[in-house]
Amino acid sequence: MQSLTTTAHYQQLLGLPSTWMVENVDLSMTAMQVVIRLVYTGKNAICTECGETCSIYDQAPEQKWRHLDTMQFETIIIARLPRANCKEHGVKTVGAPWADRHSRFTLMFEGFVVQLLQHCSNTQAVSTLLGLSWHCVDDIMRRAVKRGMARRGDDSIEHLGIDEKSFRAGHQYVTIMNDLDGGRVLDVVETRTTKATVKLLTSLAAKQRKKVLSVSVDMWNPFAHAVRKKVPQADLVHDRYHISKYLNDAVDAVRRQESRALNTTGDKTLIGSKYAWLRNPENMSDKQRADFDQLMTCELQTGIAWSLKNMFRAFWVLTTRDAAEYFFQYWSDAVDRSKLKPIIKVKDMMVRHLEGILNFFRHRTTNAVSEGLNSKIQLIKASARGFHSFESYRTRILFYCGKLDMAI
Structure with missing residues (x-):
């Protein structure tokens, strides 16, 4: 039986809600690992679909999450999540309060990775330092960007810049929309067609689009067509x-x-x-x-x-x-x-x-801000030595140039 002092210590460190208790803490000197086993003590469970309080159907199989290291020891949390028996939505697995859904890392660990990435634009270096695969780091960045994009408000944006950036060899491009006053990337889409640019502009709320005064663009007709269609009141500015x-x-x-x-x-x-x-x-x-x-x-x-x-x-x-x-x-x-x-x-x-x-x-607007952001994007691209997928490229552009609130 684990001593009460140790389990209580980790209970406080993890900041768990009252329905979760630390059952056991195991230290392995050979594996250089601390394993914390949690148990659900609540009488009911909350349906993830409707938020209603339901009876517990059973518990899901054991899952593992990596947490922040304890001293120099890798720390792992193990738990079985309860499954709610919802009358309307059926049996649903309850989310872990310490981690995002579908993530195998705790929120605190992901927050630490995000901070490292913000200070080091080389994803591979962060992967090596933490002993993670490139794909794990990429997933953490995607979730961080998704959080940041969801937290963006619908503040007025008066001056937009739309520019193209090469993606791969063979004249493959992405189109980037920037907030010229805020000095940030708003979003990125594949190709530089009218349809793609319309999609980009539509990512702004309708009331935001109505307040746009100017859009700084290259003399590329698809950009102009999209601007006239989605923000007809705005002036086209060729910089x-x-x-x-x-x-x-x-x-x-x-x-x-x-x-x-x-x-x-x-x-x-x-x-x-x-x-x-x-x-x-x-x-x-x-x-x-x-x-x-x-x-x-x-x-x-x-x-x-x-x-x-x-x-x-x-x-x-x-x-x-x-x-x-x-x-x-x-x-x-x-x-x-x-x-x-x-x-x-x-x-x-x-x-x-x-x-x-x-x-x-x-x-008096120009795409100078866009050119500056393009230079930063070029450094990101060079550091990564290119990207295999558009989604990874978009994630990194928004992560480093979107001025997003990605905190846990």
């Missing part, structure tokens, strides 16, 4: 980060075309200069600036493309929509005069989406 990317890609396309043409005559001027054309002047070192100035004296088509790209940066610091509209027309004429097809192609796309670009001056 500077995506436009800068398109312009940089156009400059690089001009460079590649011109480099091939020069190579046929033995001119190597543009070889190895790719990143020089992608840098902004203020980010160049003294040597880089000197080398770049030398390139610009060569009167290259790439230099003209770079000048047009750099000229457009002034667009974003203008103070009024009217001034921006006038500047855009002036810049567009300069692009047309250059006759550089890659730049003209980007300009034509911007003309088609001009209203969304000019909406920047109404809300």
Whole structure:
């Protein structure tokens, strides 16, 4: 018979309700394990479906849960859960007050794992430290995210950002919705179609959607269609980060075309200069600036493309929509005069989406927050060395970027 002092000690440590008692505590020095056996002492049981008090039908087979270690000893709880005999729902196994349903870990242990994961984004490192499988840690993260998502309120969100992120090779993407003011990921869905984006927006409560003022998106039509369908009152805002990317890609396309043409005559001027054309002047070192100035004296088509790209940066610091509209027309004429097809192609796309670009001056929102979150997501992806399933990818994005209350 276990001493009263030991069982009472563990009874207090576990914080058990009055219907559960510590029956026995066994210490195994060889297995480095403490096993705590619990027994149900209640006269009735609560149906998990309706919450009614019922008679006890019988007890389920023994189950085990891992608890927080006692000193350096792994601690295991063993118990048989009662089964309630409900008149309406039949025989139902009662939940364990110390663990989530279908979990083989106590709530305290899961809370400890969540804290470790929040301080170490490497799941494998946490798995190794605690002697758990990757799948066990993944399940704990899923339950934590589910808890956090359930606790989210329906506070007003005025400015949304919707962006894509690569998932796997072969042009497989996920679509991410961010709260730009709160700096958090709201949810993630597979693919970047209109249907997927509608699903993403529908994850917000109807009254939240009605209060959205703007949605910052790339010039990708499925995003625009979904926004018009689910938040028609919100302004579409096409932000500077995506436009800068398109312009940089156009400059690089001009460079590649011109480099091939020069190579046929033995001119190597543009070889190895790719990143020089992608840098902004203020980010160049003294040597880089000197080398770049030398390139610009060569009167290259790439230099003209770079000048047009750099000229457009002034667009974003203008103070009024009217001034921006006038500047855009002036810049567009300069692009047309250059006759550089890659730049003209980007300009034509911007003309088609001009209203969304000019909406920047109404809300002054950008996807800068989304870009920052994307960088964090990229680190998570690199640390995990990729993901086999979308659900695991989504779980980690929300776990680390959702600002969720996942406490036990």
